[in-house]
Amino acid sequence: MNMENTFNQTSQPDAEPAAVHNTIFSPTAAEPDMSYIIRKIDQIMADSQYIRDALAQLEHAEGAAAMAIGNIVENRENTNQRMIELLQKLLDNLKPQQLDTDVAKLDRIQQILAAVDMDEDYKFDILNQVIQRLF
CATH class of the missing domain: 1.20.58 (Methane Monooxygenase Hydroxylase; Chain G, domain 1)
Structure with a gap:
């Protein structure tokens, strides 16, 4: 051949x-x-x-x-x-793009804190504690 x-x-x-x-x-x-x-x-x-x-x-x-x-x-x-x-x-x-679950949780907590009528320093402390526990 x-x-x-x-x-x-x-x-x-x-x-x-x-x-x-x-x-x-x-x-x-x-x-x-x-x-x-x-x-x-x-x-x-x-x-x-x-x-x-x-x-x-x-x-x-x-x-x-x-x-x-x-x-x-x-x-x-x-x-x-x-x-x-x-x-x-x-x-x-x-594939559906999903946010990292910790980031999604943090976003939700920020939304809740923004809607609540409380002292800004107290909100900041709560947010700091959440961030330390998540990350």
């Missing part, structure tokens, strides 16, 4: 599973949801057919052809890693 045939067989869209080709977001979708992103990560992680195909081709390849197949697999893995990183960032952005 010559190098051109090896490259063509490895890089043909028909030779790769649809899961990898479908990792691009639809231009009509406003924003992917969590389940879509998780499915895509799972598909990328489960797709190993191209590695099996490359190993089968390596049995018959020598020299430059073998190096080319190895480079293709390596580049494909790098692409998959970057895609997973991107999808992970998108997933992190979709």
Whole structure:
């Protein structure tokens, strides 16, 4: 098998599973949801057919052809890693952002103290004690 045939067989869209080709977001979708992103990560992680195909081709390849197949697999893995990183960032952005519980408690105490009619120095002392206990 010559190098051109090896490259063509490895890089043909028909030779790769649809899961990898479908990792691009639809231009009509406003924003992917969590389940879509998780499915895509799972598909990328489960797709190993191209590695099996490359190993089968390596049995018959020598020299430059073998190096080319190895480079293709390596580049494909790098692409998959970057895609997973991107999808992970998108997933992190979709997760609800929660305030730190201590900060939320402090905000609530400040609201209560602001609404209560009492001496400002006393409010300050209460707030200081709360801050010392929380942090």
